[in-house]
Amino acid sequence: MSRTILHSDMNCFYASVEMLHHPELAGKPMAVGGDPEARHGIVLTANYIAKRVGVKTGMALWQARQVCPEIIFVPPRMDLYLRFSRMAQEIYSEYTDQREPFGIDESWLDVTASTSIKGDGMKIAKEISSRIKYELGVTVSIGVSWNKIFAKLGSDYKKPDAITEFSKDNYKDIAWKLPVGDLLMVGRSTERTMKKLGICTIGDLAGAEPSILETYLGKMGLVLHTFANGWDETPVSVEGYKAPIKSIGNSTTTPRDLVSELDVKIILMALSESVGARLRENGFQCRTVEISIRDTGLYHFTRQCKLDRASNLTEEIARTAFELFQKNYNWEHPIRSLGVRGCDLVSEEMPLMLEYK
The missing domain is CATH 3.30.1490.100 (DNA polymerase, Y-family, little finger domain)
Incomplete structure (x- = not known):
């Protein structure tokens, strides 16, 4: 039986929550992070207005100011973000107990058992998206697929406030044309190695010779080959007791x-x-x-x-x-x-x- 996996990613999460509490910042470039008065720290996240002019997560505050002189910095409030994360999990729990957080703002959901009651993956994703927006005031991007890797790829495909399905009928036409660096667990070093081998897209990786991948990338090369072909069968963890922060x-x-x-x-x-x-x-x-x-x-x-x-x-x-x-x-x-x-x-x-x- 084919699974129905969702990956829900709350868009610009910290910044979105802060915008709810600072309506006066609407329409202005804003970033969460560090201590702007002391001029140290990094950008934890930025709203889309700031991102469009080049502000990136992990950038030093002074660098962000150079890229966007009008940017407004807001200090992080982790307790507040945790509260919103917990409220999102409460919504997810109404659809499945197989929920696997991926950080504070992302989660995989295996909704296979709910499809007979609540409809197919796309219908469930649309309902969750609507509820998050209405009940929490923030938006999510959701990927829908039959495995965790393509579900995550789907949530990254369109942002913000979007739903993308990678099905067994369309993944070769859409997912395989994406840059190989978009695939989960392909870091910069791995991407550079792959490009030297002529592997530039996820489709290139899917069609590569496994023995060559193992030679240059070790066992991880075989794992990534499996991911690219949609063969990942990793289960979504059943709801547990681990906290989303350390x-x-x-x-x-x-x-x-x-x-x-x-x-x-x-x-x-x-x-x-x-x-x-x-x-x-x-x-x-x-x-x-x-x-x-x-x-x-x-x-x-x-x-x-x-x-x-x-x-x-x-x-x-x-x-x-x-x-x-x-x-x-x-x-x-x-x-x-x-x-x-x-x-x-x-x-x-x-x-x-x-x-x-």
Whole structure:
């Protein structure tokens, strides 16, 4: 039985969410990222107005300003983006429990079991697109196909606010004509190697001799050959408990140098409360606590400790952070900066494994 796979990608996600909260920026070039006052940091995402004049993700803020002097920078608010990501997942969950996040703003959905009730892939994609736009106020581009690779290719094919289907009837006419670099997992280095072999399009890759690909690209060459031919059978993961981001943290440079364990304990408690509150607000728990320390001698280090069980409780995070500090700092200098981070995040809905003795 042929599968029906969707790949949903929220367009210019961070920028789109910020535009909802800054209606005064409508029609103006805008980017999310860094600290514009300090003139450091990079562009995390830009709206389409900024992108059209050459602003790109990963570009330094000063470079973006050179490309687009009128650009307006907005500092990132990850908690806000996580909230929208979670609301999108709630919509997706009404169509399937086979949902595999690909970052905070993208997801694969296997809706095969829903087609008998809700219609074919295109109909489901149109319904999801409409609901995201109406309920969240942002747009998505959705790819529809029988495998994950072509579904992802479809969501990238047209942006913004578009739906593209790569079916077994049309993929050779459309997908195979696209640049080979558009295929998932083909990076710049791999693309350069392929071009030396005369492989410029996805169709060229599909028709290439597998033994030659393996010679120049190793086992990955065979994997990419499979992808290009539409033979990918990788399943979409069933809804799990892994969080779409890896960590939530907070740090501070103190107004005065810290010179005692009591000073440190007070600051770590305040930072842990901030981290715990953000974890709870976003429905996450951390399985690892990390601290970062910088002293007045500019010595800097981080240390981690794995928790016995995942937690988002302030007291547990603070206690672990302070124990890490006591074990790893020898007070050669007063402390200038402290940070606490919850890492290895999971959903707070993850079942708790109990031990019986």
